[in-house]
Amino acid sequence: MPNTQQLQDLTTQVRRDILRMVHKVNSGHPGGSLGCAEFFVALYQEIMDRKDSFDMNGIGEDLFFLSNGHISPVFYSVLARSGYFPIDELNTFRLINSRLQGHPTTHEGLPGVRVASGSLGQGFSVAIGAAETKKLNNDSHIIYSLHGDGELQEGQNWEGIMYAAANNVDNIISTIDLNGQQIDGATDDVLPMGSLRAKFEAFGWVVVDIEKGNNIEAILQGMAQAKSLTGKGKPVCVLLKTVMGNGVDFMMHTHAWHGKAPNDEQLAIGLAQNAETLGDY
Amino acid sequence: MKTYTNTGNKDTRSGFGAGLTELGKTNNNVVALCADLIGSLKMDEFKANHPERFFQVGIAEANMIGLAAGMTIGGKIPFTGTFANFSTGRVYDQIRQSVAYSDKNVKICASHAGLTLGEDGATHQILEDIGLMKMLPGMTVINTCDYNQTKAATIAIAEHHGPVYLRFGRPKVANFTPEDQTFEIGKAxxxxxxxxxxxxxxxxxxxxxxxxxxxxxxxxxxxxxxxxxxxxxxxxxxxxxxxxxxxxxxxxxxxxxxxxxxxxxxxxxxxxxxxxxxxxxxxxxxxxxxxxxxxxxxxxxxxxxxxxxxxxxxxxxx
CATH class of the missing domain: 3.40.50.920 (Rossmann fold)
Known part of the structure; x- marks a missing residue:
């Protein structure tokens, strides 16, 4: 099991991957990706009980579903660095004939991806469906999912959230990336959603807050608490408070880098703030 | 000219229900989902026989399609049931991304297609669903003609890996195809x-x-x-x-x-x-x-x- 320093080193390297991937093709979504780097590293390195090799059915292991598919850079980097496909393949992000499509898909057969996402609001339903199949298969493993906070404006989420509580789907931990930003600005300016805790609780979920969503130890602690709450008849929601663009000072606390790539100079600054740890791809 | 005998009017949706009932007995991986239309879709018997494999999702078709996509992960074969209108137009993007593009083994079973739904009128009568579904890459589109053929098709699509749209209807119509005819997808x-x-x-x-x-x-x-x-x-x-x-x-x-x-x-x-x-x-x-x-x-x-x-x-x- 890696220690905290090793996880932090990996996180730094993942940030470099994200910046270099979107810079190379001058497209992609660095802001949300950077904000979730610690979460993905913790999830794939520590939290999930997963097999080294990939098969679609994933019987006998924890599964993860990414609903806000636009943060594919962090997903791809962590999948590659967790051994699902060669790290060099990160070079092909968003290029023609690549398995690393702009948004994640099963269509090109990329190991680690179990459903396409990008059109928002569909991940809750898919993850809950996978959790139901785990129960039918008497598989005690957990389903993890990640959703954007702005994404919760899509109505389908609430159909799934209502269903899961009503049907005691208690083998799922769904995390909301609470960065408070979306494309057009602050979530509170675009369409304020009020208290997400109150909403999830009203729908019958148990809610865990992780206030320091960019701190690996806080994530590990919060997710361990979330896991301890599974199997008790209620689905579990984690409200993960993150900073969009975390780790690159000029990208932080703004929606400006939601879907914009850094230029050469900005890339250099970003990389200087995140010195190479495990080796670039 | 070869002639065909109507063995008695029956609704095609009941053929679906009968096929699903049989699948329940023969294939443990078949699961069924319904959006508050169990009686209309004739899913009652499957539900009674296999409550653990039946999922009432309420009036939430988008969630039903997503649930079905997720349920395939781990080897289940989900059959979703609602009216044709709510099986297609209402959930087009869910089918497109979570099912078709993701190559999920979901069977979208749609009753009350077309005008023969009758008195409910145009809000419920879809005349565009074949077009919507056939445009999706990888989607198989089937429209059966009578009770026997609908039952046979329901059973056959469980053996086909990949997304299928199965379209049938509400009224009692002539039942004339042989009861024992096997259904071969794509074979006129x-x-x-x-x-x-x-x-x-x-x-x-x-x-x-x-x-x-x-x-x-x-x-x-x-x-x-x-x-x-x-x-x-x-x-x-x-x-x-x-x-x-x-x-x-x-x-x-x-x-x-x-x-x-x-x-x-x-x-x-x-x-x-x-x-x-x-x-x-x-x-x-x-x-x-x-x-x-x-x-x-x-x-x-x-x-x-x-x-x-x-x-x-x-x-x-x-």
Whole structure:
């Protein structure tokens, strides 16, 4: 099991991957990706009980579903660095004939991806469906999912959230990336959603807050608490408070880098703030 | 001319229910989901036999499609059930991304398709669903004609890996296909041999085509009737073989002529053997309230309409 320093080193390297991937093709979504780097590293390195090799059915292991598919850079980097496909393949992000499509898909057969996402609001339903199949298969493993906070404006989420509580789907931990930003600005300016805790609780979920969503130890602690709450008849929601663009000072606390790539100079600054740890791809 | 006997009117949705009941007994991986229409979809028996494999999702079709996509991960074969309108148009993007693009083994089973839903009117009568579904890469599209064929198709699609749209309806219609006929996806069935015209029909229009053939025979016109239960993948060979003999064709469907079976047939013909074609279909319109028979008459979707279309196409034949 890696220690905290090793996880932090990996996180730094993942940030470099994200910046270099979107810079190379001058497209992609660095802001949300950077904000979730610690979460993905913790999830794939520590939290999930997963097999080294990939098969679609994933019987006998924890599964993860990414609903806000636009943060594919962090997903791809962590999948590659967790051994699902060669790290060099990160070079092909968003290029023609690549398995690393702009948004994640099963269509090109990329190991680690179990459903396409990008059109928002569909991940809750898919993850809950996978959790139901785990129960039918008497598989005690957990389903993890990640959703954007702005994404919760899509109505389908609430159909799934209502269903899961009503049907005691208690083998799922769904995390909301609470960065408070979306494309057009602050979530509170675009369409304020009020208290997400109150909403999830009203729908019958148990809610865990992780206030320091960019701190690996806080994530590990919060997710361990979330896991301890599974199997008790209620689905579990984690409200993960993150900073969009975390780790690159000029990208932080703004929606400006939601879907914009850094230029050469900005890339250099970003990389200087995140010195190479495990080796670039 | 070979004739067919109606063994008693039955609804195609009950054929679906019977097929699902049988699958429940023979295939432990089959699960069923329904959006508050268990009685309408005839899913009661499956639910009673296998409560642990039945999922009532409430009035939430988008969630139902997503749940079904997720349930395939781990090896289940989900069958979703609601009306055709709510199975397609309402959830198009969910089907597109979570099912079709993700290559999930989901069977979207849709009742109350077309005008024959009747009195509920246009909000519930979809005439665009074949088009919507056939445009999705990888989607198989099936429209069955009677109870027996719907039951057989329901059983057959469980063995096919990949997304399927299975379309059937509400009214009791003639049941005439053999009870023991196996269902082969993509394989058209020639019902009668004929020399003068090919009539390719799908769904409720197949029986109407057989009725039309009797009238045409009295007029000295020999019609070759093809039951084309699978619209995608289309049995190109069956169509091309038949028109190479008859030199003209009528297509018949309970659907808009835009995007339906007729257009698929026209594409095959224009590429391989341009042939005069007439369309028995709705003419880019919504439906309305009425009895199924009244609606099929008003919108030109019955045996009478097929006879007229045949007479028109025969005049165009070279």
């Amino acid at each position: 069935l020639k019902l009668t041999d004929g020399d003068d015209v090919t009539i390719v029909a799908t769904g409720h229009l197949v029986w109407e085509a057989l009725e039309a053939a009797k009238v045409l025979q009295e007029k000295g016109i020999s019609a070759e009737i093809i039951n084309i239960h699978t619209i995608k993948p289309l049995d190109n060979k069956a169509i091309l073989d038949s028109v190479s003999k008859t030199k003209c064709i009528v297509t018949a469907e309970e659907h808009n002529y835009l995007g339906g079976l007729g257009e698929s047939v026209a594409r095959v013909l224009s590429q391989h053997n341009p042939t005069p074609q007439e369309f028995v279909a709705t003419n880019d319109t919504f439906g309305e309230s009425g009895t199924p028979a009244q609606l099929m008459e008003k919108y030109g979707l019955n045996a009478n309409a097929i006879v007229k279309a045949t007479e028109t196409v025969l005049k165009r034949k070279k």
